[in-house]
Amino acid sequence: MRPAHAARLPSPKLLSQLDLLRRILKDPQPVLDELARSVGPVCGLGIGPMRLAIVGDPAVLRELFAKPNDSFRWNHRFNLLAVVVGPGSMIVSDGAEHKRRRSSVQSAFSRRRLNGWIPMIVEQTDSAIDDVLSSVDPAGEVVDMYRVGRLLVVEIVVRAMFGERLAGHAAEFGELFQRAQDYLEAPAYRQIPHRLPFTARARVGQDRRAFDAIVDEEIAHLRAEPTDDPLNVLASLVAQGDLTDGEIRDQVNSLIGAGYDTTSASLAWMLWRATLEPGLWARLGDEADAVFGRDQDGGSDSITLAHLDLANRVMRETLRLHPAGVVSPREAAVDVVVGGYSIPKGTVILWSAYLAGRNETAWTEPLSFNPDRFLDLTAEQREIANSSWVPFGGGARNCIGFALAQMELTLIIARMAQRLNLVPNTSKVPRPVGMVVNRPSGGAPMLATRRAKR
Numbered sequence: 001m002r003p004a005h006a007a008r009l010p011s012p013k014l015l016s017q018l019d020l021l022r023r024i025l026k027d028p029q030p031v032l033d034e035l036a037r038s039v040g041p042v043c044g045l046g047i048g049p050m051r052l053a054i055v056g057d058p059a060v061l062r063e064l065f066a067k068p069n070d071s072f073r074w075n076h077r078f079n080l081l082a083v084v085v086g087p088g089s090m091i092v093s094d095g096a097e098h099k100r101r102r103s104s105v106q107s108a109f110s111r112r113r114l115n116g117w118i119p120m121i122v123e124q125t126d127s128a129i130d131d132v133l134s135s136v137d138p139a140g141e142v143v144d145m146y147r148v149g150r151l152l153v154v155e156i157v158v159r160a161m162f163g164e165r166l167a168g169h170a171a172e173f174g175e176l177f178q179r180a181q182d183y184l185e186a187p188a189y190r191q192i193p194h195r196l197p198f199t200a201r202a203r204v205g206q207d208r209r210a211f212d213a214i215v216d217e218e219i220a221h222l223r224a225e226p227t228d229d230p231l232n233v234l235a236s237l238v239a240q241g242d243l244t245d246g247e248i249r250d251q252v253n254s255l256i257g258a259g260y261d262t263t264s265a266s267l268a269w270m271l272w273r274a275t276l277e278p279g280l281w282a283r284l285g286d287e288a289d290a291v292f293g294r295d296q297d298g299g300s301d302s303i304t305l306a307h308l309d310l311a312n313r314v315m316r317e318t319l320r321l322h323p324a325g326v327v328s329p330r331e332a333a334v335d336v337v338v339g340g341y342s343i344p345k346g347t348v349i350l351w352s353a354y355l356a357g358r359n360e361t362a363w364t365e366p367l368s369f370n371p372d373r374f375l376d377l378t379a380e381q382r383e384i385a386n387s388s389w390v391p392f393g394g395g396a397r398n399c400i401g402f403a404l405a406q407m408e409l410t411l412i413i414a415r416m417a418q419r420l421n422l423v424p425n426t427s428k429v430p431r432p433v434g435m436v437v438n439r440p441s442g443g444a445p446m447l448a449t450r451r452a453k454r
């Protein structure tokens with residue numbers, strides 16, 4: 001029963017709900033815009049087992065993220081990720097098991113290790129830029145920078161997880177995870193569990209076994225010859241001894257899977273926004289010249305990162321408008337009250353970083369791309385901006401890779417702007433695609449040439 005002090009969620013007209021439900025699970029962004037306009041940023045959709053609550057109001061999200069984890073379930077019927085990440089992954093776990101798995105990984109993501117990855121990220125970015133420059137005509141050639149970014153992000157994440165020893169497997173990991181992404185983005189009916197051979201689902205299972213074999217071999221190697229490599233997450237998980245080998249495999253798979261598509265899609269949106277905004281690419285290049293040093297070979301560290309202020313704001317502004325997860329699902333494990341609304345137990349809550357990032361009360365001219373909006377904020381404005389910028393979620397179940405992702409995106413865009421001239425093949429921001437991960441349709445085709453040294 002609904003608590004006396006809480007209101008029922010506002011909903012669109014019953015007749016339109018079936019169509020909205022069908023569309024939101026396929027192409028969420030236009031439906032979210034429509035619902036926010038016609039009903040508001042918090043609303044209910046559907047009935048019975050197909051009951052959704054959409055939460056996109058920043059103040060209500062603040063309340064949602066502050067609730068204890070056991071008010072919600074992540075291992076619910078809409079969470080189709082287990083087939084890829086494995087049943088022992090923190091992403092599909094709840095309660096004490098989630099806590100144990102997450103805290104084990106958390107200690108592997110120490111600040112020391114994160115800072116230690118900075119030179120490797122810059123080095124890998126340079127190598128990706130060298131590949132672009134050596135493959136295109138000096139007069140310029142169109143390159144899909146989304147593809148370049150995907151290869152780069154997988155190179156970085158494989159080194160962060162395994163150190164240099166498995167770096168040679170990066171392209172193979174890229175392929176294994178690409179097929180998993182394609183499967184997860186396929187219509188929901190194709191993801192219904194079954195054991196039929198020769199299907200996309202069977203292929204995902206085979207890929208997962210191939211992945212496990214590589215990780216198992218590496219775990220055995222680390223036990224036989226423990227490494228003192230301070231950057232290697234897998235070595236840290238093995239040395240801690242808190243997780244079984246199966247759990248370790250599932251966490252490593254989740255970290256690569258959750259970090260790969262999200263970060264590369266965000267990079268593609270950043271490239272679009274930074275190249276389409278007049279003068280911004282040149283400003284980014286100038287900042288990078290000043291911070292990295294003109295000879296482009298100064299060592300990079302956490303101070304380098306801290307000085308890439310414009311690159312950081314471009315990252316924040318892009319993720320405000322184009323969060324990789326437009327909606328993220330969790331199920332209400334009990335009756336929950338947020339923002340004065342009652343959300344009954346069993347409802348699937350789609351909280352939306354996309355709606356929060358475009359909220360008119362929180363942001364001035366929310367649809368305009370303006371990285372300078374984060375400059376010179378009063379304490380009150382900063383508080384509003386922080387709580388309305390939620391591409392990595394919030395509370396105890398936020399993104400565990402948020403610092404790594406922000407670091408990567410800031411360093412990569414800065415280095416690319418320093419060394420490349422990129423001109424997109426259209427003046428329009430592309431249409432978004434993807435239910436699980438929001439990315440620009442058609443990738444990021446851009447005319448690439450070497451940027452002259454200033």
Ligand code: HEM
Pocket residue numbers: 090091092102254255256258259260262263266323324325328329330391392393394396397398399400401402404405
């Ligand atoms: C731009 C890049 C990224 C974005 C936008 C992003 C976004 C998110 C969001 C919104 C959540 C929370 C979902 C919820 O409330 O249920 C999440 C969870 C998670 N993310 Fe990320 N993520 C990014 C990159 C990464 C990276 C680089 C890693 C790891 C290397 C990572 C690993 C994870 C994991 C393991 C979880 C599940 C945490 C848990 O269940 O406790 N993500 N991410």
